[in-house]
Amino acid sequence: MNKNTLPNLALITPYPQLGEIVATQCTGIFNCHVYHGSLEKAANIARNLDAEYYDVILSRGGTAEYIEKATAIPVVKILTSTADLLKSLIPLKNHSQHIAFFNYQNYLTDVLLIAQALNITIDEFVFLSHQDMTEQLEQCRRRRYATVTGGFPVANSAKQYAMQGILIENGIESVNSALREALAIVETTKRKARDTARLEIILSSITEGIIVTNDNNEIQFFNHSAEKIFGLSAAQVIGKPVDNIIKNTRINQVLLTAAPEIRELQELDNTSIITSRVPIFMGKRCIGVVCSFTDTPQIEKAERIVRGKLKKKGLTARYTFDHILTANRDMQAIKKLAQIYARTDSPVMIYGESGTGKELFAQSMHNHSLRNHGPFVAINCAAIPESLLESELFGYEGGAFTGARREGKAGLIELAHQGTLFLDEIGELPMTIQSRLLRVLQEYEIMHIGGKEVIPVDVRIIGATNRSLEKMSEEGTFRRDLYYRLNVLPLAVPPLRERPEDIRYLAGMFLCELNAEHLLTQFLDLFSGWPWPGNVRELRFILERLALLSGEFPSSSLYELLTLTGFSLVDSARPTTVNDNVVVDLNKTTLKAIVRDIERQVIALYLRRYNNDQQKVAHHLGISKMSLWRKLQDD
Incomplete structure (x- = not known):
């Protein structure tokens, strides 16, 4: 070494x-x-x-x-060991007079054995101080001891009392x-020093303020974060009673009661801080308290970091008002109205049929608002079973119910903090959850399932439905007070059939994206009277399928390909008008044969594309796996 x-x-x-x-x-x-x-x-x-x-x-x-x-x-x-004493007294073997042996604080073992071995008499004297030593030396002088043995002070002082002093020297073993x-x-001290230094580094690196007190309520540790929060240095407070330094800490009460106080709100000057106080035990005795503090700016910073991570996980709005394409004047006016709504935090209620773009409007309003840096959380109220919907919305504490995560789970409302919560199909909410949602709109706070703490939330709610909430409230299937809370800023999106100019405009845009502009005229003629129950979503899906199939089967007419899109434009029982009002009357058997042949070609195409994965093929074609199987078996 x-x-x-x-x-x-x-x-x-x-x-x-x-x-x-x-x-x-x-x-x-x-x-x-x-x-x-x-x-x-x-x-x-x-x-x-x-x-x-x-x-x-x-x-x-x-x-x-x-x-x-x-x-x-x-x-x-x-x-002084027995061997040391023996070595010092060997020259006095067979000595006839008594020998006084002085030892500090304790009696030495086996003194009698040494005396017997050397054939001498040893009288042992134990002293506790220098004065005690001199008093006992004086007694030995009066009792006429001639020889005294012991440490250096004893041997040196013996001469003053007219006695021989023999120094007991320590040997190698001692x-x-x-x-x-x-x-x-030394090793224990260094290990403790390392552990203490490591602990201080850990505690000092913690963003929370940490104060540790002893059983006298005196401050023993005060980390860097505590220095920043309280504006005091550790040197100013270490060793001093905590109550003299910081008011309202309640550390002394925790020391007396030995009961922890977790996440309590404490007012410090003009700042609110969250405080936890935990007693320190040695056996059953409380010997101090660990107190942690988190100030409000730190909590807000942590929340911003969490919200940033949530955005990275996909809780974001992708669409803006630029994605809402329209050539219809009414639709353009609604788009401008939505932009005005976006500037406020009041609830918005979007009404419209399925496929009209209600979520497109919701995402656009979020991105146009001051909350655009916060999360956008969307949930379809009709897509989640009622038994799970409450826990998804409000979250739960660990162990709140069978199957709950041990660590608990934050709800979607909580995740939408400082952002927007979009509740699609809000008319499907059960009455029990409607009551809890009403409290969110009134108090802007939630409570986890199985929890006891109220959690404040800052969230803007946008609802959407294809039903009449007003009628539902009159019928008693939707809470009237919740309806009024949600319907502050209503927005009605008209169906596609009421926007004929948008059919041509959107079809042209979609076909251009699909590199199939040549289909536009034939498509518009064929669908001139179609009511578009699925609205824009249906329009896009139909165009995607037709563009794909026309590319794979250019010899087939658009009319023939329509049989694969789910439309029943042809009825064998009566003539159907298509393409410049030409009446076509197709034989039922002929039509079935055409359809069956095209179906087989399409299915074969997608089976090759998806490596014979029937589940994926069925999903892409919009049919069940059983229907696909039947079509494959059909001769």
């Missing part, structure tokens, strides 16, 4: 020989520095030692006791035992 990496040891010894032994035994274990002195002189030496440099001090007996009171550096005592203890202390 590199000498510079060894721990540093200071030996303060009353006699030189001990320094030589310790220095030799420290080789490869400690960097040893030897100082000479005993009792008060040794204490003065220790006071002047650099506590940042020295890891441990080694000394013996009463001198070590003096040193401990003078320094914060750990002190290890070299204890020194090595003390060095092992010193090394253990």
Whole structure:
């Protein structure tokens, strides 16, 4: 091991020989520095030692006791062993007079055994202080002891009382035992220092303010975030009663009751902070409190980060008003009205048949609003079972019901915080959920299923339906008060059949995208009287299919290809007018044969495209897998 990496040891010894032994035994274990002195002189030496440099001090007996009171550096005592005593008394073997043995604080074992082995009499005296030592030496003088043995202060003072003083020198085993203890202390101290430093780094890196107090309610730890929140440095508060530094902390109450207080609101000057106070236990006794603080700006910052991540996960609106294509004046006026609605936070209710573009309007209003940096959360109220809809909307706490996630789940309303919640098919909401949604619109707060805490939400609600909510409220199937709350800004999107100019305009746009502009005239003639129950969505899907099939089967007429689109423009029981009012009367058998042949070609085409995956083919063609199977089996 590199000498510079060894721990540093200071030996303060009353006699030189001990320094030589310790220095030799420290080789490869400690960097040893030897100082000479005993009792008060040794204490003065220790006071002047650099506590940042020295890891441990080694000394013996009463001198070590003096040193401990003078320094914060750990002190290890070299204890007098039975072997040390025996070695010092061998020259007195068969001595006829009593020998006084002075030991500091404790009696030494096997003293009687040593006396028997050397054929001498040993009387042991234990002293607790320098004054106690001198008083007992005086007693020995009066009792006519001629010989005293012990540590350096005893042996040196014996001469003053006309007695022979024999110094008990510590041997290698006593020194090595003390060095092992010193090394253990150094390793433990360094390990604790590392753990403490690591803990301080962890606590200081936490964005929450952390205060730790002891059983006297004094501050023991105050991290960087706490310094910022309270405007105080750790040096100003460490060791001081927390109630004298920060008002309304309730840390003292938690220390007394040993009951935690989690996520409590606390007013600090003009700022609201969220506080948690948790007692620290040693066994069953509360020995302090850990208190964490989160200020309002920090909470808001965290929410912005979360909302940003939610946007990345897809809770965004893709469409703007530029995507709403129309040549109809009424539709253009509705589009302008929606742009005006977008500037407010009031609820919007969009009415329109399926396929008219209600969600397109909702997304456009979100992107045109001041909430465009927040999430856009859409849910189809008719697509989720009633048993799941409440938990999806409002979220739940962990273990709130069978199958619930252990950690709980945030609801869609909560996820839409500072953004827009789009409730499609809102007329399908069950009455129980209508009541809870009404509270959101009134109080702008929610509560998780199984939860006890009220969660404030800042959300703008846009609803959509193809039903008359007013009529439903009169019939009692939709809450009247909820209807009035939602219908603040109504927006009615007309069906495609009432916008004839949009049929030509949109068909031309879609066919242009599909590189099938040549189909436009034939398509418009063929569909001149079609009511478009599926509106724009139906128009687009039909054009996509016709463009695709006409490319694959150019020899087939558009009329023949229509049989695969789900339309019944041909009825074998009566003539049907198509293409410049030419009356076509097709034989039922002939029509079926044409349809069957085209179907087979189309199915074969898609089976090749989807690697014979019948499920994907059926989904693309808009038929069930069973229907596809039947068509494949049909001869």
